[in-house]
Amino acid sequence: MLLSIVAAAANSSATATYIKYASQLSGRDKACRFTQYFARLLAYLVTRRISLQGGKPQASTLDWLATLTKIQGTMSTTRKILRSGKFIDFFRLFVRSLYESGGDEVERLLNMGHKGGMFVFMLADTVGILHSALGLVRLRDPARVTRVAMRGWWCALACQLLAAAYQLRALMIREADVARVRRHLEKDADPMADRECVVEERLVAQRKRKAVRQVVAAALDISIPTAGLGLLGLNEGFVALAGSVTSLMGMQDILYSD
Template sequence: MLMSIVAAAANSSATATYMKYASQLTGRDKACRFTQYFARLLAYLVTRRISLQGTKPSASALDWLSTLTKIQGTMSTTRKILRSGKFIDFFHLLVRSLHQGGGDEVERLLNTGHKLGMFVFMLADSVGILHSALGLVRLRDPQKVTRVAMRGWWLALVCQLMAGAYQLRALVIREADLNRVRRHLEKDADVMADRECVVEERAVMVKKRAAVRQVVAAALDLTIPTAGLGLLGLNEGVVALAGTITSLMGVQDILCSK
């Protein structure tokens, strides 16, 4: 009986999905990212509750806050180690983007800006982890390296947000054009052309949803480096909540892509 239950659990679709998800570096990173920002959100809520009470916090509350802070720091360090050296990938993509011709000039420029920002972010991030976690490099001003990484990430997200908005605008215009064409075809009773128009409308709708999702994710993630650089006075709860939401979106993207 017990063996049959174990065998059924091992061969279940949930176990197969988990194994496929966990086998990917991106999947493990998204899981760590969710844990990091969710712990950060809980730590903010605990801290706020303590401050609202106006009394000396209990030992259990302080222990709970210390545990959440440790989880947040551990997950952050783990993610940095997992993506160390990834700046080489973005350097390769940046060079390809610079030499790529044709296509929309605005999209190519924003794509290049995104790759440049991610290259700077990953490079500074890798240098920082060599100093903080591994101790292989001694930096005179580690905070300066962190700020450089934040500026690179901020640039990448701004370009990603603008690219998504630009693509969304083009899709909205295309959708309006297709609607006009369909009305004209319905008057002429052109069934074949109308079917082709319907197929293209569905394709535009799928791209439109992806563009909206990109804009939302980039806008939410943008709060993190923006707050880190002190460009906006966002509190810790807003930043942690934004990171938690985009982490779940990333997990969903990976699961839906299988």
């Protein structure tokens, strides 16, 4: 009986899904990212509660806050170590984007900006972790390296947001064109052409949902470096919530990917 339960658990769809997710480095990174930002959100809520009470917080509350802060820092450091050296990959992608030809010129330039920004972000991030966590590099001004990383990340996300918005606009135009063609075909009573329009409408709708999702994710993510650079006085709770939501979105993408 016990062995049958164990066998059923080992062969269940939940176990298969977990193995598929945990076997990917990006999956583990998203899990750590969610833990990091969710702990940051909880720390913000605890701090806000203390400030609203106006009195001396209890020792248990301070211990809880210290634990959340430690989790946040540990997850951040873990993620930085896992992605150290990844700037080489983005450097290769950036160089490749320089030699791409054909296609939409705006999308090509935005893709180039995204890859270049991620290269700067990952390079500065790797240098920072070599200094702070490993002690292999000594930096005179670590805060400056952090600002460089934030600027690179902000530029990459800005290009990603603009590219997603540009694709969404093109899909909306395409959607309007297909609807106009279909109205014309309905007058001519052409069933074959009408079926082709249905297929095209479904394809455009699918791509449109994906583009909307990319716009939302990039818009939320860009709030993190924006707050880090002090460009806008964004609420700490909003930034932590944005990071938590986009982490869940990334986890969902990995789980439902082919």
